[in-house]
Amino acid sequence: MTETGRGAAAPATTPRQSRTMTRNVLFIMCDQLRWDYLSCTGHPHLHTPNIDRLAQRGVLFDRAYVQSPICGPSRMSFYTGRYVSSHGSTWNGIPLKVGEMTLGDHLRPLGVRAALCGKTHMTADVEGMRRLGLAPDSEIGALVSECGFEPYEREDGLHPDGPRYPRNDAYDAYMKRRGWPDENPWQSVANSAEEEDGTILSGWFMDNADKPARAADEESETPYITGRAMDFIREAGDAPWCLHLSYIKPHWPYIVPAPYHDMYGPETHLPPVRSEAERADPHPVYGAFMEERVSRAFCDDGTRTRVLTAYMGLIKQIDDQMGRLMAFLDERGLTDETMIVFTSDHGDYLGDHWMGEKELFHDASARIPLIVVDPRPEADAMRGLKSDALVEAIDVVPTILDFFGGEAVPHIVEGRSLLPILHKRADSVRDIAVSEYDYSMRDVRRRLGVAVKDARLTMLFDGRWKYIFAEGFRPMLFDLETDPDELTDLGADPACADRIARFERRFFDWTRRISQRTTRSDAWIAARDTVLGEAKAGILIGYRNEDELRDALSGTEHRGKKTGKVR
Structure with a gap:
């Protein structure tokens, strides 16, 4: 354990010891926020004092990994506490099947109101609901359609003109009340810039990333959804609640309002982590991803510079909103009775390893920031510390359930509560982290000539060695002790054959787990x-x-x- 809180953060604060009743959880998720783009995780130029203060009040888990390095599957694992191959929502747009229990399903029997404000990337199992006679507009139908959350306000962003994404009527109506008559203000105002002659410059084009969005700061997406979260908290009353506040930034389109658009010039940008050797003879799957359009775009230094300027500004805007939100909790006397979880659904390559976007398993993509603030006195000994324990995204559900006093349900929830670490009863809860990726929906699969059923990657990381199983291809292997930047793939090195064989056995053990018998626990069977x-x-x-x-x-x-x- 090491102390956290570098940069401009204030001294750590300790919750009042007189308050022992705790009742609320604020589960905050950013979209596409890299683990290392906060000052408390080591960025030398991007100062995030408000997020740093959260780290000082709680524990910063420095080695947290997602269950899949892409939005939808990652979030479904966050919400179910289950691996991707268990819940079955393997890629964006593939529904979470009816019957999968989520955080809200576990909390409601405890009298906890579980609500959503922001993004889930959930796709409802419409066919399954129809088969069971569940109307989407019924109370239970709405819960099943929204990952088990009461949809106080769902704002997924990503509603350009076209049939793929539903328009967010609430945000559009808000912008029109602000005086924007545009048919789709999300696209033409919040995510576009404007030339002096009135020409609209779409934020979808990376060449426009360093220009200010047309929207003012206070009416852009991040402050808007923060305000809606505060509305929920005001209306929630005295009943215990778990609010999932889910931001849609710093995910693309990479564009941010003034004054954030030019806060971080090239002198603040870190050089890309990559080497020419990576392109010389790459693993076939990795090589195919390096050829994707977005990867080629990030190999252009000018494009990368413009995007980083916006990306860092978007993170700074989130940090300022964290300050606004924490002050609000203080004013309402809720700070000492609210657990706070701050995290991201995956990272962003930003040109590292000759890649754009996410989807593979380098730390830039699969590693996430995770801060947990437990306000109770039992957590005082760990405040302000950094834990190097291996953590998975699925550990969030059992941690929140444990916080509210719920019983562990390991036959359903595959994650493990982090309270033993938060309360200094244990140093770790696992010795390996697993992440999965189904690339069957990507053009990479077609270019490689891989069948849909074989387009699978699985990462196992033991804290030093990162092993990646690739169906139909040789494995990838990285030694993060001698190669922390993950520049040298040892998967074809004969000297590593024994180590790869050990990982293969470990992978086989993991695949043999029983994950579908969710209706009866091991304890129930053993007692019968x-x-x-x-x-x-x-x-x-x-x-x-x-x-x-x-x-x-x-x-x-x-x-x-x-x-x-x-x-």
Whole structure:
């Protein structure tokens, strides 16, 4: 453990010891926020004092990994506490099937209101709901359609003109009340710039990333959704709640309002982490991703510079909104009774490893920031510390459930509560982190000639070695102790054959887990005497006569065996 809080952060604060009742959770998620683009995680130029203060009030988990390095599957794992191959939503737009229990389903029986303000990237299982007669506009239908959250306000962003994404009517109406008559102000105002002659410059084009968005700061997406979260908290009353506040930035389109658009010039940008050797003879899947249009765009220094200017500005805007939100909790007297979880659904390559976007397993993509603030006195000994424990995104659900006093349900939730670490009862809860990626929906699969069923990657990371299984290809392997930048793939090195074999066995062990028997726990099965129960119900299998049955029901048969008597 090490202390956190570099940069402009204030000294750590300790919650009042007189308040022992805790009742709320604020589960904050950014979209596409890299783990290392905060001052508390080491960025030398991007100062995030408000997020740093959260780290000083809680624990910064420095080695947290997503279950999939892309929005939809990652979020479904965050919300279910289950691996991607367990819940089945393997890529964006593939529905989370009806019947998968989510955080809200676990919390409602405890009397906790679970609500959403922002993005989920959820695609409802419309066919499954229709089969079961669940109307989408019914109370239960709405919950099933929104990852188990009450949709106080869903704002996924990404509603350009076209049929793919639904328009967010609430935000559009808000912008029109602000005086914007545009048909789609999300696209033409919040995510576009404007030339002096009135020409609209779309934020979808990276050449426009360093220009100020047409929207004012206070009416752009991040402050808007912060305000809506505050509205929910005002209206929530005294009942316990878990609010999922989910920002849609710093995800593309990379564009941000003034004054954030020019706060971070090229002198603040870190050089890309990449080497020519990576392109010399890459793993076939990695090589195919390097050829994607977005990867080629980020190899252009001018494009990368413009994007980084906006990306860092978007993060600074989020940090300022964290300050606004924390001050609001203070004013309402909620700080000392609210657990705060701050994280991201995945990272962003930003030109590292000759890549754009996310999707593979380098730390730039699969590693995320994770800060957990437990306001109770039991967590005081760990405040302001950085934990190097391996953590997975699925650990958030059991941590929140544990915080509210819910029982562990390991036959459903595959993650592990982090409270033992937060309360200094343990240094870690796992010895390996697993992440999965289904690239069957990408053009990469077609160019490689891979069948849909085989377009799968799985990462296992033990804290030093990162092993990546690639169906139909050799594995990838990185030694982060000697190669922390992950520039040298050892997957084809004969000297690493034994290590790869050990990882293959570990991968095989992991795939053999039972993850679909969610209706009965191991404890329930272990406590049940199936044979005796059947006998009492009149199901008589294997009994030769009534004497044997009578002995079995009375227990004398077992006692006879224990004493060595022969009947």
